[in-house]
Amino acid sequence: GQNIDQPTEMTATEGAIVQINCTYQTSGFNGLFWYQQHAGEAPTFLSYNVLDGLEEKGRFSSFLSRSKGYSYLLLKELQMKDSASYLCAVSGFQKLVFGTGTRLLVSP
Amino acid sequence: DGGITQSPKYLFRKEGQNVTLSCEQNLNHDAMYWYRQDPGQGLRLIYYSQIVNDFQKGDIAEGYSVSREKKESFPLTVTSAQKNPTAFYLCASSPTRGESQPQHFGDGTRLSIL
Numbered sequence: 001g002q003n004i005d006q007p008t009e010m011t012a013t014e015g016a017i018v019q020i021n022c023t024y025q026t027s028g029f030n031g032l033f034w035y036q037q038h039a040g041e042a043p044t045f046l047s048y049n050v051l052d053g054l055e056e057k058g059r060f061s062s063f064l065s066r067s068k069g070y071s072y073l074l075l076k077e078l079q080m081k082d083s084a085s086y087l088c089a090v091s092g093f094q095k096l097v098f099g100t101g102t103r104l105l106v107s108p
Numbered sequence: 109d110g111g112i113t114q115s116p117k118y119l120f121r122k123e124g125q126n127v128t129l130s131c132e133q134n135l136n137h138d139a140m141y142w143y144r145q146d147p148g149q150g151l152r153l154i155y156y157s158q159i160v161n162d163f164q165k166g167d168i169a170e171g172y173s174v175s176r177e178k179k180e181s182f183p184l185t186v187t188s189a190q191k192n193p194t195a196f197y198l199c200a201s202s203p204t205r206g207e208s209q210p211q212h213f214g215d216g217t218r219l220s221i222l
Contacts, residue, residue: 004150008148030208031208033210040196040216040218041215041216042198042213042214042215042216043151043198043213044213045210045211045212048208048210050208087150087151089151091208094156094158095141095153095156095166096151096153096211097153098143098150098151098152099150100148100149100150101150
């Protein structure tokens with residue numbers, strides 16, 4: 001079976017750094033995706049990790065530890081527009097399994 | 109511009125009625141997917157198709173049907189057998205069946221019961 005856990009909601013201040021964690025237990029694993037979804041809109045691709053370690057892409061970084069079944073998304077220099085849901089998704093057996101998402105609220 | 113187009117944006121269904129949600133892509137992607145999103149829940153896979161004229165059930169296929177007669181199109185029919193159809197429906201596509209390919213999403217269709 002598949003089980004993916006993320007915190008339901010997080011709050012942070014503009015300009016700060018926030019880390020959104022994702023833990024997973026899956027029967028098949030090829031890689032892990034992070035998506036951003038603003039309310040009522042389509043998810044957009046942020047990052048993909050297949051090997052252990054940190055992938056950096058501008059203000060966003062994503063980390064993966066396959067042995068621990070753990071990933072995190074790190075957002076730096078937070079901006080108001082970063083207020084959104086962040087979805088962790090595990091890839092395996094030709095499909096994605098999504099976590100419930102973490103709703104991030106950035107305040108001034 | 110290449111992308112995925114879902115229509116309509118909002119749809120209302122009467123009791124006992126079948127409704128069809130449209131999904132068209134001009135990205136030349138082989139694989140297409142349908143997800144359902146409910147408040148407080150993640151995206152759940154309804155059906156997916158890796159190639160024309162072939163599709164597989166996802167985790168919550170009951171009460172839904174699909175077809176894949178053309179590479180560009182993957183319509184989803186919500187049948188009267190689906191007793192709780194109110195949700196946000198998202199269509200996605202990816203270049204190939206490879207699991208390392210990010211999926212690109214349409215803007216979604218919000219379905220409600222009248």
